[in-house]
Amino acid sequence: MRVSVNFARFSAVALAAFVACVVPMPGASTLQAQDTRLAAEAQFRDWLTQTVWPDAQKQGVSRETFERNVAAIGLDWDLPELQPPGQAAPPDDQRQAEFQSPGRYFAQAQLASLAKSGRDLLQRWASVLDGIERRYGVPREIIVAIWGRESQFGRVTARHQALRVLATQAFMGRRRALYYPELLAALVILEEDHFSGETLLSSWAGAMGQPQLLPSKFLRYAVDADADGRRDVWHSVPDSLASIANYLREHGWKPDLRWGFEASLPQAVSCTLEGPRQGRPMLEWLRLGPTPAAGGTSPEWNGNATAFLVMPAGRLGPAFLVSENFYVLKQYNESDLYALFIGHLADRMRGASAFTGSWQPIDTLRRGQIQALQERLKSQGYDVGKVDGLVGFATRTAIGQWQSKSGRDETCFPDAALVQALR
Structure with a gap:
């Protein structure tokens, strides 16, 4: 497809500016690296016009929206997991060289701080949460716990421009197939929700706003709860909280069913019974021997409801009996530790104590x-x-x-x- 004159002119200017900004450094390897980057930038401009624009147009993105938001962006070379054209893929353990102890995920100082702030915010936003709870059937403590975990209740502001992040990852990231649809979704947001590209701030991975939603998730689950005509998860607390609740409801959250509780697991009960494939009625679990841990929260669901054993550190850490809602929390972030953190933080906001079981040291x-x-x-x-x-x-x-x-x-x-x- 022919590139418009304005976009082609802007591309040339942008590329010239990039060349002018390169500071010459001695050494053949440095010059080679500069040449590699210049070549990648040129390929990136071609890719935007020849590949991204036709696909964006099919999604309903106008030429004006595309040029206004895409023409000025360049590659972000500081992002992780990049594989520039002609270079080998980075190893999968680039950002996780060592597997750390699951217990480190549950830093008590962090949990105590989040729980205290969360209790204050439950009161401050009580009327808003009343309406959200009635509409979506998700407990306010769970909603606020996710809000706290994802963005420190909106206090942590992302500094990356989502469009630049997504375009870079979709062009030369290790997980291109994941990021390319997200790039198109971000362009659709700009078209339909009338935000500017500068508004769409994200993490280095492209997750946006206070709930940290990827663009495709924003399009499907974001909510305009304050009725101002925008689903503003960057600045609106009601929009952010309602979007989290809507996400969980749409993924199957069951009202009046707690996420789970810490359990005391007798040695006679095998740790190989863990996992979502081995659910059984709560009464059956209790007959096997697990009981609520001392000081823990007892189950608040029907004894015939399905429960599951979760042991993220095996016998080297606490055990939990969880409901199906635990796995709904995992839909927000595919991690046992994340779902446990959210459930536990919600309980701490209600006054629960720390885990009874200890996280034992593990080999690195x-x-x-x-x-x-x-x-x-x-x-x-x-x-x-x-x-x-x-x-x-x-x-x-x-x-x-x-x-x-x-x-x-x-x-x-x-x-x-x-x-x-x-x-």
Whole structure:
């Protein structure tokens, strides 16, 4: 498709300005790096006009909106997980060189601070939350907990321009296929919601506003709760809170069903019973022996309702019995630890105490070591889920099954000895 004169002229000016800003440095490698960047910038301009514009037009984006917001953007070379044209892909463990203890996710100082601020904000926004709770059926503490976790209740302001982030990642990021639809969705937001490109601020990963929604999620779940004609999740607290609630409801949140509770798990109950594939009625779980941990919150759902065992650190950390709403929380962020953090923070706002069980020290393992362990277990017929170097529930249960079969104590969590034994 022919590029408009204005856009072509702007592209040339922008590229010339980029060249003028390059400070010459001695050394062949530096000059080569500069040449690589200049070549990538030129390819980026061609890609915007020849690939992105036709697809954006199919999504209903006007030429005026596209040129106004895209013509001036350049690549953001400071973002992680980039793979410039002609270069090898970065390793998957670039941003997670070592697998850390799950217990670090639950820093008590942070939880106490968020809980205190959350209780204050529950009072401040009580009338707004009353209406949101009635409409969506999601407890206000859960909504405010997500708000606090994602953006410190709106206090942390993203500094990245979402369009630049998404365009860079879609053009030369390791996960191009994920980011390209998000780039198009951001352009649709600019067209339909009449925001400026400067308004769409995001994290380095493109998550926007106080609820940290990716553009496609914004289009589907963002709500204009204050009725000002805009779904402004950057500046409007009512819009942000209602958008979180709408997201959870649309993903199946069940009103009047608590997320779960910390449980005391007898040694006779195997840690290999963990995970979303092994749900059973709460009464059946209680007959097996798990009980609410001392000081914990007892279940508030029907004994015939399905519950699931969750042990993010295996026997090296607390255990939990959770409802289906726990897995709705995981739809917001695909992480057991995240869902536990939100549920626990919501409970802390209601006055609950810290976890009773302790997070024990774990061996520091590199992601590559975990992936090799997964491949070895898979070759022996164990279901480890995705071979990705992350210790998810399937990998934890596979480890426990291998330990049991090998006559070892079940911990359902990897350590250095296990890595050595499975080489």
